Amino acid sequence: MxxxxxxxxxxxxxxxxxxxxxxxxxxxxxxxxxxxxxxxxxxxxxxxxxxxxxxxxxxxxxxxxxxxxxxxxxxxxxxxxxxxxxxxxxxxxxxxxxxxxxxxxxxxxxxxxxxxxxxxxxxxxxxxxxxxxxxxRLADIINFLPDATFAIDTEGTVIAWNRAIEDVTGVPASEMIGKGDHAYAIPFYGHHRELLIDLVLESEEAIQRGRYAIVKKEGDVLIAETSAAQVRGVKKVFYCKASLLYNKDGNVVGAIESIRDITEARHAEDELRAAYEQITASEEELREQYDELKSHQDQMRLANEQITAQDEELRGQYEEMVYLQKQTDESQQMLQQVLNTVPARVFWKDMELQYLGCNEPFARDAGFSMPADLIGKTDFDMGWKEQAEAYRVDDRRVIETGIPKIGYEEPQTTPDGNRIWLRTSKIPLRDSGGKILGILGTYEDITSTVEAKEKLRLLKISVDRAYDEVFWLDFEGNIIYVNDSACRITGFPREELLGMKIYSLDPDFPPEVWNKFIVDLRRQGTLLFTTRHRKKDGTIINVEIMTSYAAEGTREFSFAFARDITARMREQEDLKVAYEQLAAGQQALRESEEMYRSVIENIQDIFYRTDLNGNIILSSPSALTLLGYSSLDEVLGKPIASFFYQPEKRGDLLRILSKKGKIEDYEVQLKRKDGTPVWVSTNSHYYLGPDGSITGVEGVYRDISRRHEIEEGLLAANEKLTAQTRELRARLEELEKAD
Structure with missing residues (x-):
């Protein structure tokens, strides 16, 4: 209502x-x-x-x-x-x-x-x-996507530019939305050019001729990687994914592309690969040196047994030992170089939790130029002094229990005040006899991973609490995820829904329909349709489904938003009934108007209506016959007084009408087109508008000219009879006098 x-x-x-x-x-x-x-x-x-x-x-x-x-x-x-x-x-x-x-x-x-x-x-x-x-809602969903994402229509005009791409390019959506001519390429390449999004509709040959070195096509989706982009003066490596956008009729209405910055990941992979290669080479060299050292140690042991008898040989052995010590020092120096090369941060502390050493990346993180600068210092002397006590609690636990603590996440405050996240491992530092001398630790910066997990968590919360129902289904029809609204609207507990197939929830999707549906979904990527869901209490509700195709490795999924449109369809049905009723009413009105028109056109008397100025606005065709006109165009719009034989009689009529509110059997002469008079009798009254105000006068004129002719004939006959009677009486009087 x-x-x-x-x-x-x-x-x-x-x-x-x-x-x-x-x-x-x-x-x-x-x-x-x-x-x-x-x-x-x-x-x-x-x-x-x-x-x-x-x-x-x-x-x-x-x-x-x-x-x-x-x-x-x-x-x-x-x-x-x-x-x-x-x-x-x-x-x-x-x-x-x-x-x-x-x-x-x-x-x-x-x-x-x-x-x-x-x-x-x-x-x-x-x-x-x-x-x-x-x-x-669509704009909000796009804005919540963690990857830089934008969309264009079929004319190449930008219709979406999310927050992530604003952060990457520094270009706000207000400056980009509505632009065409490949303007979206300028923040990435500095000039107008095609991006991956422009190749979605191209042939395989045209795609291979494009500007991307690696392009993979999966259905309507193109995936590529490029290292040619330069954003804000910094060379970047991007992982790009583009696909078509369809309307509910399956027609292409545009395209969308997501862009992920993988520059750091690629650099990290390159650095890690180089570090592993260097570590492998260093390990081989250390192994050779260790074998050599072991050989020298055996020789030293033999020399010690013969030291009493061979002083000169002992001196030679001593010199050789000095040489070996030098080699050992050089080996330790090489080990330090290896530690300085690997991207992981490495450190070790004594039993008092004072730093004994670290590699150069760790020293830089702590705000120092060289590892030697940290020796003898504690965590309270570092940029992360806010977390110092928490770090030391972990250190003591590892030392006291002798149990390593591996791969846990913890925060750290950098010397410049930023907060980052680490994945840390700590083990007891032991001597050759197994005695614990302190602690050995490593960590890596996982801030980007933690932030990505947090964004994923927030996105999951958004989906879990979305107003519409959200479903994930595999291509066997198993329901593998539902949000809170799906449970609330259908009445099923989450555990029960996750054990169901779509056929149990949707009576319109038996297996044979589902099999055809997944073929269409693979081909089109996105489908919009209406169907029905059966609630736990057996009630059937109408729903509108927007579902998208998703794949992870060899597994395929349907990701669907479902909206309860039962009330909307009921309103549409009510509106349809209302329109039918309205149409019926309009038909009845047309029939009534047709009947009214038929009466007006066939009435023998003249029906008329005037406005407040006395101009004729409606007249029956019978006026033409009585007054001698050939068309109503000669009558309508004319002052009615001009059709009175004596126009001043119109004023007399209005005075009577004003006094009595109506006129009955009022006789007056109208004027024919040829100027001759004709007697009529009128019944007239005021014509009122919808608001009750007087808008004119309407009534009926009846031709009484024949009656007047008869009356005039009778009057003439009476006068003639009176004259003859008078003449006869006069003659009789004369006869009487003559007698």
Whole structure:
């Protein structure tokens, strides 16, 4: 039911309009006798449409419309007035009126037209709002995507530019949306050029000729990697993925591309690969040195056994030992170089948790230039002193228990005050006899991974708590994920839904339909359709499904949003019935008007209607026969007084009408086209408009010329008889005198 605010300074018309509109069952009408009262009601009540008169004291309908548009720009507004001037209509439409309807004519047909326009105005505004909400939801989803993402229409105009791509390029969406001619390539390459998104519709040959070294095509999706981009003066490596956008009819309406910055990942892979190669080479060299050292140690042991007898040989062995010690020092130095090369941070502490050493990356993280600068210092001397006590608690636990703590996550404050996340491992530092001497630790910076997990967590919360139902299904029809709304709307607990197949929930999707559906989904990528869901209590609800194709390795999935549209479909059915009723009413009205027209056209007497100025606005065709005219065009629009044989008699008629309110059997002469008079008798009364005001005069003229001829003949005969009688009486008197 639509809530209508009806504003008019005439209470009787308000009551009539309220009665007619509410009688249809489609409208709830609140009335106000002034625009000021209407503004107060609009501020505190839920209103679907405002219906207003134009001419009102204080604030007229146009000023009221402008105030409503300023406060409620999306609220439908219909101007319903007796004023029909063209400038009023133009000003109303320019000020934002949805419709303009002039009062007058048959009341039933007028209010039927008004009800129809109210329905159209409200439903049109609701449709616009629903579209705006849908577009906003889509924009919000795109904005929540962690990857830099943008979309274009079929003309190449940018229609979406999410927050992630704003962060990557430094270009806000307000500057990019609406631009074409490959403007979206400028932040990445500095000039207009094609991106992966432009190749989605191209042939395989055209794709291979493109600017991407590695391109993979999976259905309508293109995947590529490029290292040619340069964003904000920094060379970048991007992983790109582009696909087509379809409307509900399966027609292509644009394309979308997501861009992931994998520069650091590629650099890390290169560095790690180089480090592993260097470590492998160093390990081989160390192994050779260790074998050599072991050989020397064996020789030293033999020399010690012979030291008493071979002093000279002992001296030689001592010199050799010095040489070996030097080699050992060099080996330790090489080990330090290896530690300095690997990307992982390495450190070791004594039993008092003072630093004994570290590699160079760790020293730089701590804000020092060389590892030697840290020796003897504690965590309280580092940039991460806020976390120092927490670090030392972990250190003591490892030392006291002798149990390593491997691969755990913890925060760290850098010397410049930034907060990062680490993946840390700590083990006891032991001597050759197994005695614990301190602690040995390593860590790696996993800030980007932690942040990605946090974004993923927030995205999951958003999906879990989304108003619409959300489902993940594999291509065997198993439900593998549902959000809170899916449980709330269907009435099934989450555990029960996750053990079901789609066939159990959707009566319109038996296995054979599902198999055809997944073929279409693979081909089109996205599908929009309506179907039904069976709730736990057996109730069937209508739902609208937006589902997208997703793949992970060899597994394929359907990711679907479902919206309960049961109420909407019921409203559409009600609207259909209302339209059918309206059509039936309009047909009855046409039949009534046709019957009225038939009566007017076939009446023998003259039916007429004049406006307040006395001009004829309606006449039956019988006037042509009586007055000798060939077309009603010669009659309509003319002053009725001009058809009186004595025009001043029109004034006499109006005076009687004003005094008595009606005229009955009033005889007057009309003038034929040839100027001759004709006697008529009229019954006339005032014609009232819908608001009860006098808008003219209407009535019937009856031809009584024959009756007048008879009356005149009788009068002449009577006069002749009287004269003959008088003459006869005179002769009789003469005869009597003669006798």
């Amino acid at each position: 639509f809530s209508v605010l009806y504003v008019d300074d005439e209470p009787d018309l308000l009551e009539l309009g309220k009665l007619f509109l509410e009688n249809s069952g489609k409208f709830s009408v609140t009335t106000a006798v002034s625009a000021t009262e209407g503004l107060q009601l609009a501020a505190r009540e839920q209103i679907d449409l405002i219906l207003s008169d134009y001419q009102m004291p204080g604030m007229d309908g146009i000023a009221f419309l402008k105030e409503i548009r300023a406060q409620y720009p999306n609220l439908p507004f219909i101007l319903f007035t007796g004023r029909g001037r063209e400038e009023v209509v133009i000003e109303a439409i320019n000020s934002g009126a949805d419709f303009y309807l002039q009062k007058g004519g048959d009341v039933r047909s007028q209010f039927a037209e008004l009800a129809h326009k109210i329905t159209i105005a409200v439903e049109r505004r609701q449709a616009v709002n629903a579209l705006r909400d849908s577009e906003q």
